[in-house]
Amino acid sequence: MNPIAEVFSQRTTAGQLAFIPFVTAGDPDLSVTTRVITELAHAGADLIEVGFPYSDPIADGPVIQASYTRALNNKIKLVDIFAAVESLKGQVKPPLLAMVSYAIIFRHGPQAFVDHAVKAGFSGLIVPDLPGDEAAEFAKLVDAADLALIQLVAPTTPAERMKKILEQASGFVYCIAVAGTTGAREALPGDLAAMLKSLRATTTLPLAVGFGLSRPDQIRALHGLANGGIVGSALVKHLEAATNAESTVVAVQRIAAAARELALAAHGK
Amino acid sequence: MTVSIASPATSQVPDLEGRFGEFGRRFVPETLMYALEQLTTEYHKAQRDPKFQQQLDGLLRTFVGRPNPLYFAERLTKMCGGAQIYLKREDLNHTGAHKINNTIGQTLLTLRMGKTRVIAETGAGQHGVATATACARFGLPCVVYMGEEDVRRQKLNVFIMKTMGAEVRPVTSGSRTLRDAINEAMRDWMASVADTHYIIGSVVGPHPFPMMVRDFQAVIGREARAQCLEETGRLPDEVVACVGGGSNSAGMFYPFVEDKTVALTGIEAGGRSSEPGQHASTLSYGAKGVLHGSYSYVLQDEDGQTADVHSISAGLDYPGVGPEHSYWKDTGRVQYVAIRDQEALDTMQLVARTEGIIPALESSHAMAYALRRAKERAKTDVIVVCLSGRGDKDLNEVARLTNQTI
Numbered sequence: 001m002n003p004i005a006e007v008f009s010q011r012t013t014a015g016q017l018a019f020i021p022f023v024t025a026g027d028p029d030l031s032v033t034t035r036v037i038t039e040l041a042h043a044g045a046d047l048i049e050v051g052f053p054y055s056d057p058i059a060d061g062p063v064i065q066a067s068y069t070r071a072l073n074n075k076i077k078l079v080d081i082f083a084a085v086e087s088l089k090g091q092v093k094p095p096l097l098a099m100v101s102y103a104i105i106f107r108h109g110p111q112a113f114v115d116h117a118v119k120a121g122f123s124g125l126i127v128p129d130l131p132g133d134e135a136a137e138f139a140k141l142v143d144a145a146d147l148a149l150i151q152l153v154a155p156t157t158p159a160e161r162m163k164k165i166l167e168q169a170s171g172f173v174y175c176i177a178v179a180g181t182t183g184a185r186e187a188l189p190g191d192l193a194a195m196l197k198s199l200r201a202t203t204t205l206p207l208a209v210g211f212g213l214s215r216p217d218q219i220r221a222l223h224g225l226a227n228g229g230i231v232g233s234a235l236v237k238h239l240e241a242a243t244n245a246e247s248t249v250v251a252v253q254r255i256a257a258a259a260r261e262l263a264l265a266a267h268g269k
Numbered sequence: 270m271t272v273s274i275a276s277p278a279t280s281q282v283p284d285l286e287g288r289f290g291e292f293g294r295r296f297v298p299e300t301l302m303y304a305l306e307q308l309t310t311e312y313h314k315a316q317r318d319p320k321f322q323q324q325l326d327g328l329l330r331t332f333v334g335r336p337n338p339l340y341f342a343e344r345l346t347k348m349c350g351g352a353q354i355y356l357k358r359e360d361l362n363h364t365g366a367h368k369i370n371n372t373i374g375q376t377l378l379t380l381r382m383g384k385t386r387v388i389a390e391t392g393a394g395q396h397g398v399a400t401a402t403a404c405a406r407f408g409l410p411c412v413v414y415m416g417e418e419d420v421r422r423q424k425l426n427v428f429i430m431k432t433m434g435a436e437v438r439p440v441t442s443g444s445r446t447l448r449d450a451i452n453e454a455m456r457d458w459m460a461s462v463a464d465t466h467y468i469i470g471s472v473v474g475p476h477p478f479p480m481m482v483r484d485f486q487a488v489i490g491r492e493a494r495a496q497c498l499e500e501t502g503r504l505p506d507e508v509v510a511c512v513g514g515g516s517n518s519a520g521m522f523y524p525f526v527e528d529k530t531v532a533l534t535g536i537e538a539g540g541r542s543s544e545p546g547q548h549a550s551t552l553s554y555g556a557k558g559v560l561h562g563s564y565s566y567v568l569q570d571e572d573g574q575t576a577d578v579h580s581i582s583a584g585l586d587y588p589g590v591g592p593e594h595s596y597w598k599d600t601g602r603v604q605y606v607a608i609r610d611q612e613a614l615d616t617m618q619l620v621a622r623t624e625g626i627i628p629a630l631e632s633s634h635a636m637a638y639a640l641r642r643a644k645e646r647a648k649t650d651v652i653v654v655c656l657s658g659r660g661d662k663d664l665n666e667v668a669r670l671t672n673q674t675i
Contacts (some may be wrong), residue, residue, distance in 0.1 A: 054573070054574065055443065055574040055575040056443070056448065056449075056452050056560065056561070056575050057452075058297065058298060058452055058455045058456060058459070058561075058562070059298040059300070059456075059459065060456075061456070062442070065442055065443075066442075069442070069443065072574060077572060078572045101559075101573070102296050102559050103296075103558060103559040103560060103569070103573045103575075104572060104573035104574075105573075106557075106558055106559050106564070106573065107556075107558050107559075107569055107571065107572065107573030108572065108573060128298050128299075129296045129297055129298055129559070129562070130296060131295060131296075131297065131298070131299050131302050132299075133286070133295065133302070134294055134295060134296060152298070152299045153299065154298070154299040154300040154302075154303075155300075156299075156300050156301075156302075156303040156304070156462060156463070157299060157302070157303060158303060161302070161303070165299075176298075176299065176300060178460075179300055179459065179460055179462060179463070180300070180456075180459050180460030181456045181459055181460065
């Protein structure tokens with residue numbers, strides 16, 4: 001069984017949600033990133049999204065944009081990200097997902113990117129600016145390498161389109177909770193439950209909800225509606241204060257503490 | 270191994286998926302896909318609706334001041350001693366540039382779609398001013414995103430936008446210039462797509478924008494082509510226009526694409542040198558890649574991170590280019606040439622003194638190349654240049670660069 005499917009299957013059977021945190025590779029540097037990934041795994045993460053910094057991230061709100069900028073200011077390179085992730089092989093249990101812009105994949109060469117992702121030990125890719133309509137060719141390469149290409153569904157996606165997207169989806173369906181960019185929201189929209197119910201009726205794939213989630217109560221509210229919750233900005237924002245060795249230790253501790261609470265909310269019934 | 274032979278360029282592009290040859294398409298978050306579908310459908314309907322075309326033509330005539338003249342630059346022609354130089358006077362439009370051709374069209378579409386709010390990005394401020402103007406004309410609320418760096422450099426345009434009732438939001442992310450303003454407008458649109466239309470200012474972005482903006486700007490080339498036939502009894506030998514994102518040049522070139530005897534030349538910002546970061550010549554020095562939702566030539570590093578660019582002209586200071594230009598480059602239909610800062614600056618002053626017209630620094634790049642070419646061409650040849658905008662907005666910067674005070 002694909003490692004992503006296995007994670008969801010175990011949690012769902014136990015009546016739990018998968019907890020999926022996000023971290024930016026190279027913010028502020030890759031040694032911190034590998035520490036954060038290790039801490040997230042200990043805190044109970046079921047899958048971990050590793051964000052590849054990009055200079056022009058359209059789908060991201062201010063917190064993740066700033067995090068990408070910090071990493072790029074430190075001259076982060078793709079080859080170093082792959083090497084750092086590879087160094088975690090066998091040490092971190094949760095499957096890793098690369099969150100990466102198609103601008104980066106295309107420039108690197110789609111086949112080369114897939115090869116490097118496999119070698120580094122990634123289990124799947126999330127490409128937020130590669131909508132289903134444009135994904136067919138790349139999906140073949142990803143599929144041939146036994147990686148999952150996670151498809152996204154938005155509150156603005158009409159029912160007809162949703163069906164087409166689900167036909168080529170694998171791993172899980174990334175359900176965008178809010179029309180807008182990534183980043184914490186005080187409240188999630190009321191029609192989220194309706195969207196999840198209609199998705200649930202259309203696909204057997206696990207549903208993971210992201211964009212806007214930051215608190216344990218927001219994760220708890222997903223029980224019975226989805227199979228997983230994704231939290232990014234609320235964790236990444238702790239790294240804003242990581243400007244020296246001391247403040248970095250504190251930031252990593254805060255991320256670990258926040259992740260433990262979120263994991264508890266996901267794994268409680 | 271297969272050898273691909275590029276087929277000649279046609280004006281029958283893009284296809285239904287927004288492909289100009291291999292270029293274009295849609296690389297945007299799923300959240301925006303529905304709005305793009307809706308816009309494409311509405312635009313095709315509007316194209317077939319005689320009432321829409323009538324309303325657009327009426328506004329272009331009475332509000333924008335079209336048709337603007339094709340002017341014979343007699344003294345420049347004499348000075349060069351070669352081909353006859355004609356200028357398509359987009360600088361005489363209301364708001365002083367070609368940008369308003371597009372914003373009037375897209376504002377009418379906004380109303381057709383029943384959307385009640387408009388957002389736009391702007392670099393030098395010309396597109397922001399043209400959008401604010403069209404929105405004021407129709408009573409639509411308008412938010413313009415502008416890099417903090419550009420807000421500082423283009424105070425007058427910021428004030429004009431505010432006077433027209435628009436809200437100008439300074440963008441503090443990334444390089445704080447045009448490309449970040451586009452990112453920020455797209456992010457706003459992600460959250461506001463249900464009631465808001467994004468009036469993009471150039472032939473860039475995801476389908477249908479490159480096609481739609483080209484179509485609204487093609488009035489430039491249609492008029493110039495007819496005027497040239499009427500004035501000179503023939504088609505021009507060469508048509509020249511500057512290329513940043515590429516909207517005035519796309520509009521100028523498109524009606525000539527099938528006229529195989531007409532050479533088309535796009536002029537990019539050569540900046541200070543051909544070193545990375547010192548220019549904005551995407552087609553001359555860039556590679557194929559994805560930026561702002563579209564696949565085209567782009568200036569990036571080897572990891573796909575967008576490169577820094579430089580030009581004396583804020584309107585050409587962009588690391589990407591419209592996908593149709595990439596198609597024209599690869600099919601060989603249009604030649605692209607880089608002109609450096611200094612030559613554009615010198616040409617602006619030369620044109621001002623010789624013809625009594627102050628071209629924008631953007632248009633001065635095209636003028637500089639046209640003057641070079643005129644010298645090489647026969648006296649019977651005709652060169653038509655798109656004078657895309659007037660230079661008033663640049664005079665503070667020109668004074669600074671030439672050590673003068675205003």
